[in-house]
Amino acid sequence: MAGYLVECVPNVSEGRRQDVLDQIQAAIQEVKGVAVLDRHADPIHNRAVFTFAGEIGAVAEAAFRLIREAAATIDLRTHRGVHPRIGAADVVPFVPIGETPMAVCVELARRVGRRVGAELDLPVFLYGEAAQDPSRKRLADVRRGEYEGLVQSIVDDALRRPDFGPSRLGPAGATAIGARPFLVAYNVNLRTPELATATAIARAIRESSGGLPAVQARGFATADPAIQQVSTNVLDTARTPLHVLFAAIEREASARGATVVGSELVGLVPTAALADVARDALRFEHLDADATIESRLLSRTFERWRG
Amino acid sequence: MAGYLVECVPNVSEGRRQDVLDQIQAAIQEVKGVAVLDRHADPIHNRAVFTFAGEIGAVAEAAFRLIREAAATIDLRTHRGVHPRIGAADVVPFVPIGETPMAVCVELARRVGRRVGAELDLPVFLYGEAAQDPSRKRLADVRRGEYEGLVQSIVDDALRRPDFGPSRLGPAGATAIGARPFLVAYNVNLRTPELATATAIARAIRESSGGLPAVQARGFATADPAIQQVSTNVLDTARTPLHVLFAAIEREASARGATVVGSELVGLVPTAALADVARDALRFEHLDADATIESRLLSRTFERWRG
DSSP states (O other), X not given: OTTOEEEEOOEESOXXXXXXXXXXXXXXXXXXXXXXXXXXEETTTTEEEEEEEEEHHHHHHHHHHHHHHHHHHOOTTTOOOSSOOSBSEEEEEEEEOTTOOHHHHHHHHHHHHXXXXXXXXXXXXXXXXXXXXXXXXXXXXXXXXHHHHHHHHXXXXXXXXOSBSOSSOOTTBOEEEEEOOOOEEEEEEEEOSOHHHHHHHHHHHSGGGTOSTTEEEEEEEOSSTTEEEEEXXXXXXXXXXXXXXXXXXHHHHHHTTOEEEEEEEESOBOHHHHHHHHHHXXXXXXXXXXXXXXXXXXXXXXXXXXX | OTTOEEEEOOEESOSSOHHHHHHHHHHHHTSTTEEEEEEEEETTTTEEEEEEEEEHHHHHHHHHXXXXXXXXXXXXXXXXXXXXXXXXXXXXXXXXXXXXXXXXXXXXXXXXXXXXXXXXXXXXXXXXXXXXXXXGSSHHHHTTTHHHHHHHHHHHOGGGOOSBSOSSOOTTBOEEEEEOOOOEEEEEEEXXXXXXXXXXXXXXXXXXXXXXXXXXXXXXXXXXXXXXXXXXXXXXXXXXXXXXXXXXXHHHHHHTTOEEEEEEEESOBOHHHHHHHHHHHTTBSOOOGGGBHHHHHHHHHHHHHHO
């Protein structure tokens, strides 16, 4: 499995103490072959998100060290914030990059989970694609009751027994480790003064109300009163490619007398998501994410450094 | 300028002796931070093309070593092949990757050219975007008369004086060093039994006969007698993006009663070329090549290893 590139997007329950976040980031960066792409701390949520990537071996090691460092520096008994959480290293998802199969990330989540349970004596719940039980697929279900509720239920309730580690909660709480596709944040702007139009379109296209698979959506006002926004998260662009989503929003807008003025990506997108759009627009007979010079150079660079 | 990623696609006048090509490749790979992406040797042309990439400092060093190795192992006095050439390391173009500006490659070409002239005592002609005179922009003009003709004209003709190095030709000949955009090889397949239709469309769309800027095109038959192909090289997808070219071919085909069945990329494409297509299809308000996880990881990886 060497050579597969993956991303890891851990959420830790600390968004205020910069020195603690620096220590956690240092624990990630100690590992050769890992690149930290982003760090975003939210003091209201009292939570931070790191984004790092590299080959699976390096990413597994960095994820383990991050969890160890977070567990040593964050105490859930005194942690307050508006975001749901069950532990210091609250959620640790692995995300395939480029041609990496999802199965690689599932295996990685289970391997890291087992090690965290055994070496750090922390309870680990496997979620997302790595879940070993359908009831743990959704993160919200794993996190139900949060840290405070889980203290008792992890002991009493056989259904809340962790996949790895002890059935008891210490000050560092528990960690949800999982695998999921790359999440794309994508917004479409509409010319209409009516927020209700954007809200209605969001409802029409999102999976939860019978719309497109893997799509979450909400309507938002923008700074310009003439423009409203349909803001989406696409949890898996292989299930709903961006051009399919765009066309659906355009159709729904047109049916309501609004026009699409443009769209935007928030943050990063996998090359494969752009390749899907280009494949449709140009009727490519074949085109994979590894067809870009950047993707190819990325893989060869890691191969080269691996030696 | 550190941190800029560039590709180098040197053509050497050797396509038969694998041991010589191995030595030349080894000279490139000696340089840390350079990844060889491809090597293609053609025994009929008696010529080989290497593709390698990395940050400018590493690529400059690897290009220099490649030229030195080629000059030491290839003798133009006995070289025969059907492809035009003036030297052992015949053509050395630098190509921007990702967000790298063309000016960086122009500067790189001139820097490497100066060093090759001074340290290897080889004549160097700057071409493409790095040309210091408009008459040297086109590679065909720089290579006019080939090695055999240049032996005399480099001495006699003031207009053939090299940009760097001596005005005389040794056994290793001269080297054209330049900068150019990434070349994309892109084919569109048509349902028509008539090769003449593909040929006429190629003529209508290519720059040389008044068509789209930076587009070269020819008509080809395919293995399927019902399908003909318009085969193109796009020398600069910023000037003619792929969706513009595709739409033009579709229009021309439709005017001639043929239909487009699909298209294909040959080899690699810059992420920016796919991003252009996606930007048009989804009316993105902004989207740069650095918006993909792969491009971002690539830059951060190089930053990281640079330390």
